[in-house]
Amino acid sequence: MPGQIIFRARNIWLVRVYLGCDASGKRVYENKTIHGNKKDAEGYLNEALRRRDLGGTETAAQRTAINELLDDLLTDYRINGKDYDWAERKVRLRVRPFFGSIQARKLTTSVVQQFIEKRQKEEAANATINRELAILKRALNLGRRHTPPKISRLPHIPMLEENNVRKGFFEHDEYLRMKQALPEDIRPLLVFAYHTGCRKGEILSLRWDQVDLSERLVRLHPGTTKNDEPRVIPVAGELHEMLEAQKRTRDAEFPHCEFVFSRDGRPIRNFRKSWDQACIQARLVTSSGAASRMFHDLRRTGVRNLIRAGVPEKTAMAISGHKTRSVFDRYNIVSEGDLKDAAERLAAYLSAKSKPAARGRQRESSHTIRTQRNRT
Numbered sequence: 509m510p511g512q513i514i515f516r517a518r519n520i521w522l523v524r525v526y527l528g529c530d531a532s533g534k535r536v537y538e539n540k541t542i543h544g545n546k547k548d549a550e551g552y553l554n555e556a557l558r559r560r561d562l563g564g565t566e567t568a569a570q571r572t573a574i575n576e577l578l579d580d581l582l583t584d585y586r587i588n589g590k591d592y593d594w595a596e597r598k599v600r601l602r603v604r605p606f607f608g609s610i611q612a613r614k615l616t617t618s619v620v621q622q623f624i625e626k627r628q629k630e631e632a633a634n635a636t637i638n639r640e641l642a643i644l645k646r647a648l649n650l651g652r653r654h655t656p657p658k659i660s661r662l663p664h665i666p667m668l669e670e671n672n673v674r675k676g677f678f679e680h681d682e683y684l685r686m687k688q689a690l691p692e693d694i695r696p697l698l699v700f701a702y703h704t705g706c707r708k709g710e711i712l713s714l715r716w717d718q719v720d721l722s723e724r725l726v727r728l729h730p731g732t733t734k735n736d737e738p739r740v741i742p743v744a745g746e747l748h749e750m751l752e753a754q755k756r757t758r759d760a761e762f763p764h765c766e767f768v769f770s771r772d773g774r775p776i777r778n779f780r781k782s783w784d785q786a787c788i789q790a791r792l793v794t795s796s797g798a799a800s801r802m803f804h805d806l807r808r809t810g811v812r813n814l815i816r817a818g819v820p821e822k823t824a825m826a827i828s829g830h831k832t833r834s835v836f837d838r839y840n841i842v843s844e845g846d847l848k849d850a851a852e853r854l855a856a857y858l859s860a861k862s863k864p865a866a867r868g869r870q871r872e873s874s875h876t877i878r879t880q881r882n883r884t
Contacts, residue, residue, distance in 0.1 A: 511557055513549045516541070521549035525556045550622050563601040572651065572658045574615065575608040591709040594619045595643060602640045612651065612659040620665050634668040636846050641665055674803040677812060678702065685790035693771045701803065703747040703827035705810025708803050712776055716770040721755065724748055739829055
């Protein structure tokens with residue numbers, strides 16, 4: 509019991525607040541006698557509980573180093589099945605070397621700006637710097653929400669404007685070539701992303717208890733999505749067939765594997781090398797011969813496919829997990845093929861509009877000729 513209010517006499521109350529146990533295991537309480545009505549005692553108890561829960565916050569904040577917050581961040585990524593390898597690499601190579609030894613209370617916007625200047629001198633893209641700052645912000649927010657809080661304030665962390673938004677996506681023939689080129693254990697990831705527009709982390713963390721093949725639904729639980737909100741994804745056609753095949757393979761070869769997408773019964777963490785090799789084999793390369801497609805391009809592609817298929821935008825956003833319309837618009841990219849289709853439709857429309865006028869002129873001309881013949 510965290511606290512008690514004990515009646516002693518009229519307008520006299522004993523408020524007891526449980527503080528924990530001492531070194532010998534004995535329970536320790538803070539006792540306070542309150543003179544007044546019961547509401548006064550309740551008010552004191554609530555405030556005492558708040559002080560207890562925040563106990564040591566200011567003192568802890570004086571000592572908490574960002575290294576500790578980054579450790580907590582990586583633990584959060586690991587236990588929630590997020591892209592741990594990506595986060596660990598960013599923390600180890602970029603965030604920890606600069607911020608790790610700094611005490612949280614000494615982190616200021618000026619210190620963050622020094623990091624930004626350093627990374628810009630290293631010719632890092634704005635988007636790359638923003639992802640590194642996002643990791644720092646996430647670590648600070650986790651520390652603030654910790655019980656008791658590990659930091660007492662959140663400094664302002666400025667983000668850079670990103671003008672290097674990728675516009676890549678897969679045409680269907682490119683998707684087919686890529687599917688043919690990918691290793692068998694990575695191919696299902698391509699199919700799932702192409703049909704749903706889900707993020708890589710959401711796909712890699714997917715477990716069989718989230719898949720209902722009979723109802724043809726996949727449920728993304730809170731904590732497995734970027735915005736921590738659940739989603740329900742309908743499954744049909746090629747996507748359903750792929751999941752059924754995955755289930756048969758898993759039941760036959762790795763019955764204890766809980767992950768939908770695995771490599772020899774173990775969760776897939778990284779497949780960058782296989783992906784780049786498949787891009788080259790599928791002739792999806794830049795002028796220098798490097799892979800020209802990223803896995804995230806499938807997210808844009810999935811959204812565009814849903815819209816082209818006539819799915820209402822609100823439903824498409826619910827499937828892909830986009831919360832704001834601005835981000836959705838950015839991903840719903842118009843390709844050169846879309847523009848050509850629009851031009852052809854416009855030409856067909858104008859041609860159809862022109863035909864009645866042409867037929868009218870033809871009838872008028874025929875009528876004039878007949879009139880002239882009658883006169884002669």
